[in-house]
Amino acid sequence: MIWLAGHCANLPSWGTLTVHQDELDMAPGGKPMPGPPPPASTAELVATFDRTCAEARAAIAGASDAELMKPWTLLSNGTKLFSLPKVAVLRSFVLNHLIHHRAQLGVYLRINDVAVPSLYGPSADETSRRRSRGREPSASASGRRCRWRRPWCRRWARGESSPPARLAGGGIARVTDEQGGC
Numbered sequence: 697m698i699w700l701a702g703h704c705a706n707l708p709s710w711g712t713l714t715v716h717q718d719e720l721d722m723a724p725g726g727k728p729m730p731g732p733p734p735p736a737s738t739a740e741l742v743a744t745f746d747r748t749c750a751e752a753r754a755a756i757a758g759a760s761d762a763e764l765m766k767p768w769t770l771l772s773n774g775t776k777l778f779s780l781p782k783v784a785v786l787r788s789f790v791l792n793h794l795i796h797h798r799a800q801l802g803v804y805l806r807i808n809d810v811a812v813p814s815l816y817g818p819s820a821d822e823t824s825r826r827r828s829r830g831r832e833p834s835a836s837a838s839g840r841r842c843r844w845r846r847p848w849c850r851r852w853a854r855g856e857s858s859p860p861a862r863l864a865g866g867g868i869a870r871v872t873d874e875q876g877g878c
Contacts, residue, residue, distance in 0.1 A: 697801070701735065707748070707790065708752040709752065714768055715756060718766065725773070767782075768781070
């Protein structure tokens with residue numbers, strides 16, 4: 697898990713590399729590039745992530761549209777693996793790659809009973825912490841933890857309200873306690 701966390705912290709540096717270089721050889725001379733050293737602490741992880749993000753943002757902000765449309769090539773021991781516009785590399789091999797590994801890290805955190813931090817809003821773990829402080833109901837009528845995360849969904853599953861208009865008639869069936877719902 698520590699390797700994955702370090703990888704996530706260093707991935708934004710690939711954005712800087714993509715903007716400033718036109719190619720990268722992953723195995724120059726037939727030898728794989730050495731990876732960064734493993735992080736010594738959580739503080740080091742956060743500092744590395746903050747630094748690489750700031751550097752990537754500055755590199756992207758300083759690049760012109762014409763520069764971002766130039767081809768970028770990935771090589772292995774001098775052999776061309778692919779070539780794409782830099783903007784496509786930024787989206788697919790930097791952003792999507794980071795999103796993928798961040799999700800993996802969230803799974804590993806949850807498996808190890810470490811609270812998953814918010815990414816696009818409160819995580820289920822943060823919701824659980826609010827519940828434990830008495831701000832939300834902690835369990836369904838059957839005593840199980842509610843798997844439905846949104847308040848309207850819990851109310852709808854209990855038959856107390858209707859789903860939002862954007863979901864009404866969308867093939868969503870009410871799920872009872874016996875079926876694994878609220």
